[in-house]
Amino acid sequence: MNNYAIVAEGLSKRFGKKQVLTDFSFTIDAVGITGLLGRNGSGKTTLMKICAGHITKTSGELKVWGATPLNNLSARSRLVYSSHDVSYSGGLTLGVILADYQLLFPDFDMLFAQKLLDYFTINVNGKYSKASQGVKSLFNFICALAARTPLTMFDEPTLGMDTTVRKAVCEILIREYNEHPRAFVISSHLMSEMESFLDAVMIIDQGNLVLHESVDTMRQKAYQLEGEAEVLNAFIAGRNVIYRTRSELTNLAIIYEAACDQTIIEACAAGLLLKGLSPESLYMYLSRETKGGELACLWETP
C-alpha cells in the first residue's frame, strides 16, 4: 500500500530551450485533495501531464503509485487525467464516450455517470464535438469522477461553466470524496470556490514550485500587514516577506511565517493592521510579478 500517490524528486522539464519546470520535489498523499495554483503558462498542465504519463520528464525522479507513469499500464490504469481540452474522435456521442470509459477503466461507475448526466440534464445522444465548452468541461469532469481511479487529476475542470454549475461541481466533488476517498489533484484559476475543501495547495510560478503546504498551515502562516511605511519596514525586518508594496494608496507587506500571539500583539502595538490571507490571496501575491511594475503606473504621464 502506497502512502503517496505521487512522489517527485528533482523533477524538471524542458521544451527545447525553454525550461518549463525546474527541480520539483513534492509528494501527493494517497488520500486527499490537492489544489494546483499558478498563472497561465506557469507549468501546471505540464506537471499534470508528466504525472499522468502523457509526456516525458527531462530529469529527476517521478513515481505514481510507486511506478514510473510513462509507458506503464499499471500506473496509467490507476489514474485519470481530465483536462478542459480533451479531444475524442470526431462525431462521437457522449453515450459512446461513456462506453469507452467503461471499457478502459475497470472501476468506471456507469450508473453514477448517467445519474450525474441526468442531474445536469445533459443528453447522452448529443455529439461531444457540438457541445459548448461548459458542457464539455462538465462531461469530462463526470467521466473522470466516475472512473473512480485511485488518482484523479483535473486540469481546469470548471472552465466555461456558469456559477451555478461550478458550485454544484464543487459539492459533487466533496460528496464523492467523502463516499470514495482517494487522491485528487485539481488545477484551477478559481481557487476561492475550492479552497474550502482542499487539503493541500501547490503554488507554481514560472516553472518553480514556490509553495506546497496544507491549507491549514497556509492559513496559519500567511498574513498581511498594513500601516505606515517606516513602522512597517521596521516590523518586517528579518521576517519572511513574500510581497511588499508602497504607494500613496496602499502600504502593505505579505508575510509567510507562523504568526504567534506575541507577533500579533507587537503588530497591534505598533499600529499595524494584521489580516489573515486565504490560499488564493497568498497565491496572488506570490505570483504578482509583472514586467510593467504597478498597475497605477499605466496612467502616469511620462
Add this chain to the structure above:
Amino acid sequence: MLMGNTVKAEFVNATKLFKLKLRDSRRGILLALIAMFALVILNGLMVWRGFADSTDTLASQSMFDFSALLLILAPIAIAFIFWQEATGKNSIYPQTSISRFISSQMLSFFLVFAALGIVLVLYLLMSGIFSLVSIWQPNFILGYSFNASFLALGFLAALFFLFMVTTAFSFLAVLVKAFRFYVVIPLIGSILFVLLFPILYASRAMPFLDFLYAPSVLLERSFTYLYLGPQTLVSFLAACLLTSIVLIAVGLILKHFKLDERGADQAQWALAMAYVSCVMVILVVGASSYLGDEVYLYPSSASDVFPQETQTIIIDTPAREGATMQIMALSYHRGSSDDFEMGSGTLGSDFVMTGGSLGGDLSIRYDKGFAFEWLSEDYADSRPVSSGRQVVFEYTPALFDMSSEKLLELTQPALHVSQSKDEFSNNQDLIISHSYEGEGAVLFVPIWSMMGLIRENARNSYPTIEVTVAAE
C-alpha cells in the same frame, strides 16, 4: 514482464484500443464499401456498353481489377493509420506506446483482411452474375474460369504482402519517432523514389537523370529478388512473413527501449513526407511489377488448352531435281470462310527454305547434325538444308492481344499439318493450318493481379510441328 506490465495486460489493452479505433474507422470503411460497390456497378455498365458498341467478331472487355485498386489504396490507408498513431496526442485512456503500436497493427491488419474479403466478395458477385448471363447467352464467355484454389492462394499472397506493407510502415514511424529521424527518413524515401522513378519514365522524359538508371535498376532488382519476382508462391509468402516478423520484433524492441512520447508535432511532416515517398515507391514498383503489361493476370497458360503433342510428318525427299516443296500456311476462325490469312514458302530442290506467313509467328530451325540452327526470322537469307535432317517448324499462335488480355485460350486454337504430293512434278505441299473460335463476347473478370508474378510464364510452352526430311 514488459516494462512492468505483463504481456497479457498489454495485449488486452491493445485489444480494447483496437475496438475503439475500429469503431472510429467505421464511417471510412462504410464509405469505401459503398464506393467499391458503386465502382462495380459503373464498371459493369461500361462493359455492357462496350460489348454493345463492339463490331469485332471476337469482342473482349475486361472488368476493373479491384485487387489492383487495393494494392494502391491499402498502402495509403495503412500510412494514414500509422501517421495518426505516431503523431496523435496521448489519449486520456490507459495505454502505453506498445499497446498503441499493437492496436494500430491490429487495426491495419483487420482493415487489410476486410478489404481483401470485400474484393473477394465483389469478384464472386461479378463472376456469379456474369456466369448466369453466360448461361442465358451462350456467346457470352467468361474469360477466366473459376478457380477456387487460385482464389485462396491469391488471397493469401495479397494478405501476406499487405501485412508486410503494414509492418514496414509502422516500423518507419517507430524509426522516425524513436531516433528523431525527421530529416533522414524522408530523405531516404525521396532518394528511393528518385532512383526508382527513372526505371519507368524519367530517363526518357528527363535525360539528365540517366546517371540514376543503373543504381535504380540495381535497387529494383534487389527488391525484385525478394518480393517482386519470386519463383514460387511459398518463397513469396516466406519472404513477406519473415520480413513482417522481423520488422514487428525490432519495432517492439525499439518501442520498449526508446520512448517516443515526444516529437509528435515534428514527426507530422517528416512522417507524412516519408509515407508519401513510400506510397509512391510502392506505386512505381507495383506498376512496373504487379500490374505491368508483361504480367499475366491469371494462372492459366495457353499450354492448358493448346494441343501440346507435336505433330511430326516425314516428308519424302523430292526425287526429281528442280522439284520444290511448297509450304502453305493458313489461319482462320472456325465458321468463317473468308477471314483467314495465308502465306507460303518454298523448300527448293536443294532444300532451300523460304518462309511463310501465318496468323502468328512461324519460325523454322533445322538440324545441322551437331546442333539446330535457326533460320533468320524474316527468311530473307534462304539456306540449303541437307536431306535427312530434321526440320522443325515452331509456331506461335496469335495471342489476340485485346485490352491487355490474352484471348488465346478462349479461341480454342487447333493446329494441323498435312502433306500432299504431286505425282507428276514430284512437287510437295506442306499445309499448316491454324483454326480458332472467332465469334463471341469475352469478358475478363480479373482478380489478384499480383499472382501474375508467381505463375509460370505461359510463353515457355508453345506447340511445335516437327517435319523431318527423309533421307534419300
